Amino acid sequence: MVKSKILYQGQKHCELIHEPSQSKIETDAPKDNQGKGERFSPTDLMGAALGSCILTTMAIVGERDGIDLRGSQASVEKVMTDAPRRIQSLRVDIVLPAHLSPDQRRKMEEVAKHCPVKRSLHPDVETPMTFIYQEI
Incomplete structure (x- = not known):
């Protein structure tokens, strides 16, 4: 705890x-x-937590399986809704190294979709993920 x-x-x-x-x-x-937007908002942190959790969980599996993920990145776009005010969606773009094999890509994509933060979100929060493979 x-x-x-x-x-x-x-x-x-x-x-x-x-x-x-x-x-x-x-x-x-x-x-x-009603804020100044000078720092992360609590709901911004939800999005950042999702991106961080995805990369961290993939890194845990990657290190175990000898997959180098250094330089990988996640970008999260948060969309809010009103009545009630809540997060509607957290759209995630994940950039991974181009050198990953098709099997490694499938594994990392599956890991991303099941990270602990994602699994803790309410099912009404949409979490579309886009995976981009490029030289890092």
Whole structure:
């Protein structure tokens, strides 16, 4: 179990502290919801968490299977909806090395679709993924 501590700093800013490492992240409300958009919003972090989880989970499998994924990237576009305000979709573009074989590509794509963050999202949150293979 991992604990995080969240400190409200005023002006819709929060400081998040990862207790084991003491690393910090700051958040702000987005411009379209009464904030200044000066930092990640909490829902931005959901998208970033999905992209990070996909790459991390693929790296775990890749290291186990001798697949070098250095330089891989993910880009996440968050789309919000109103009534109620929530994340409608997290569109993910994943860039992987062109040298991966067809079997390695299938494996990495399957791993991405089943990362823990993806599996924790409500089924109403759409998570389309595009895989791009290029020289990295």
